[in-house]
Amino acid sequence: MSFFYRYIALILVTISFGKKELRAENKPPIDIYIDQLFKITEVMVTDVASPPAAARFYAYPTLAAHLAWEILNDANYNKNLFTVINHDVTLGSYDTEGVDPHFASVYAMLEVGRRIMPSGETLTEVMSEFERDFYKNKWIKKKEITKSKSFALQVVEKILDLAKNDNYSKLSTLIRYSPKKAEGFWYPTPPAYMAAVEPEWRTIKTFFIKDLEPYKPSPPAAFSLDTSSLFYDQLTEVYEVTSRLTETQKLIANFWDCNPFMVQYSGHMAIGIKKISPGGHWIGITGIAAQKANLNWSETLYIHTLIAMGIHDAFVSCWEEKYDSDRIRPETAINKYLDNSWRPLLQTPPFPEYTSGHSVISTTSAVILTDYFGDNFDFLDTSEVYFGLPERHFNSFEEAAKEAAISRLYGGIHFRDAIEEGVLQGKAIGSYILQSLSKELTTLEY
Secondary structure (H helix, E strand, C coil), X not given: CCHHHHHHHHXXXXXXXXXXXXXHHCCCCCHHHHHHXXXXXXXXXXXXXXXXXXXXXXXXXXXXXXXXXXXHHCCCCCCHHHHHCCCCCCCCCCCCCCCCHHHHHHHHHHHHHXXXXXXXXXXXXXXXXXXXXXXXXXXXXXXXXHHHHHHHHHHHHHHHHHHHCCCHHHHHHCCCCCCCCCCCECCCCCCCCXXXXXXXXXXXXXXXXXXXXXXXXXXXXXXXXXXXXXXHHHHHHHHHHHHCCCHHHHHHHHHCCCXXXXXXXXXXXXXXXXXCCHHHHHHHHXXXXXXXXCCCHHHHHHHHHHHHHHHHHHHHHHHHHHHHHCECCHHHHHHHHCCXXXXXXXXXXXXXXXXXXXXXXXXXXXXXXXXXXXXXCCEEECCCHHHCCCCEEECCHHHHHHHHHHHHHHCXXXXXXXXXXXXXXXXXXXXXXXXXXXXXXXXXXX
């Protein structure tokens, strides 16, 4: 072959290699996963999913995405997660030829969400649009779509089998909760006087916690109107703090409100105000941190799954205590014993007071995120911008969790011991989850 032809051949090979390299680099950013997960959040907001139910609705879809990714990449990275949780998740044997891991993982996540949420069918068009955009951006070949969807559906069935056996379907068959008429116990609060939400959530299967007892907080201050009692001190503290709130404290309370049950009345018409759940707020923070840290797909799917399942367990633990102690809300107590015209800044959620759910799940999330991203990981929290609230900057996850906890006092919906014990409860749960994963990693190394 003459020099000229060898030169032309070399150019053609170089161009061909360059095209392959270009295609190899044309992979979807993690923003795709985070954006599609928010589509699930939007359905929860529409459904007015209770905080613990919302946590469950995050856990299974994110687990589906993570499982699909791990099977397709055959990576040892974070596979230990499947051996730690209280569910039988075997990776199994699947036909992965021609399957795109990015498409399949997101598709599996959306399909699980579609099938477990009350209004999940609204994700059907979301999934169609996701497929069109994925192909339009040349992140997947047309011939790969059918195979990727088929594989994703196999993973979906595996995850749905887990969901079918976590006792959620049995909740409606359990004895109905009735408020106690004795003093000091929870009673429905204005303006909607809604019935107690998820009184038997303690029966839902957890992912990490083997036994709820070790995470049970100290008993709440005993109800007493004695002016020297701890309960009375806390009662007057809520009343006095909320009477002199600064603008910053009001902003903090509203930023962490996260009450999907908020209702406003116009005449005889009740209007529901759309709000994200506490778990949804921390899922949002997780996505913000993943983007700032420039995590890859494997890392992003893993940390979202870990946070979602951790929040789920934290809610099960918290809800057990709520209905064990069955404690009165500040609004009920202040209106009855101090000032019948007083109203909290935030609308009181429809369930017992002790412990503070946001304190528990925020601290659990902060413990896990700090371990993953490090201390003093600063971030701009834009989770509430979609819901009309300004962004807030935090120097660490711990700082954000502490603000979320104290916001409940500013909002007038929790007593101090419910906040402080909730923080301790959340720390214990988060630490246990990390220890479980650490032990499993040590076992795998040997």
